[in-house]
Amino acid sequence: MGVSTSSPEKGTVLVTVDFPPVNALPVRGWFELADAVxxxxxxxxxxCVVLAAEGRGFNAGVDIKEIQTAGPGALIGANQGCAAAFAAVYECEVPVVAAVQGFCLGGGIGLVGNADAIVASEDATFGLPELDRGALGAATHLARLVPQHLMRALFYTARTATAAELRAHGSVWRVVPRDGLRAAALELAAEIAAKDGRLIRLAKAALNGIDPVDVRRSYRFEQGFTFEANLSGVADEVRGTFGKGSRQSSQRRESRRSGESGKGGADE
Known part of the structure; x- marks a missing residue:
């Protein structure tokens, strides 16, 4: 459990995140990930570096339970850790390929939004449930994956987009069956790593240099509003309902299904 590093092929490093049950990273996990990358x-x-994860989903963001129990220090640590991990991916001296399966939420968007390329499994979904978690942030990175108005709609509603939808917008390189995800990501990484290493590093620096948005500064600006939400007490109120809303929604859906199954005639 934690962050591990391996070299499955020459010139390629695989950085794997494994924090069961859902890869919601504690403060130390974000810093470990930053250091590894x-x-x-x-x-x-x-x-080339491949960023991957074990388990059901790629990343579920920060560990909200840690923030709820450890107090303000954990919130500050999580914000600093996320900023460090996102920056590490963006500023990595070589390209980073993200291999995404299942859910990619919150901080996961910060990681893949700063990656150089994304390979996703067919079941991958991407979104920012921040407003439902008493937080803000990573819209900077979601805006690198989808057009501006779609980014805003996804952020305001906390809805998710599928890997196929992101591929249609040009932000996902390939969508593959889940059992072929790691191989597909490593295949792309090997193609990149086969180039002259000196030129690849220059290319990474050059492409970062022509980005229209300073992602590090933009994300830190967003985080300021997260602190405002916490200082005002709004964030604690919203986080206090964490989990309750999803259970109630599930109960409502189940009730609707039960009601619909009892109908007859033309409604069937």
């Missing part, structure tokens, strides 16, 4: 990028023998 930066270390991989500094290795002159590495030409």
């Amino acid at each position: 930066r270390a991989a990028g500094r290795d002159p023998a590495v030409g």
Whole structure:
């Protein structure tokens, strides 16, 4: 459990996140991830990094239970850790390919939005449930995945988009069956790593240099509003209902299904 690093192919490093049950990372997890990605990028023998995860989903964001129980220090740590991990992916000296399966939520959007390429499984979904969790942030990164108005609608509603939808917008390189995800991501990474390592590093720096938005500054600006929400007490109120809304929604859906199954005639 935690963050591990391996070298499945020459020139490629695989950084794997594993924090059961849903890969909601604690404060230390974000910093461990940042350190692993930066270390991989500094290795002159590495030409590409693949960021992957074990389990049902790629990333469920921060560990809200840790924030609820550990107090303000945990919130500050989570914000700093997320900023560090997102920046590590973006500033990694070589390209980073994200291999995304299942859910990619909250902080997961920050990671893949800052990656250089995304390979996703057919069951992958992407979204920011921040407003339902008493937080803000990572709209900076969602805006790198979808057009502006769709980003806003997804953010305001806390809805998700599928891997197929993101591929249609050009932000996902490939959508593959889940059992072929890791191989597809490593295949792309190997193609990148086969290039001259010196030129790849120059290319990464050049492409970052022409980005229209300073993602680090933009994300830190968003985080300021998260602190405002916490200081005002709004965030605690919303986080206090965490989990209750989803259970109530499930109960309402079940009630509707039960009611519909009891209908007859033309409604069937």
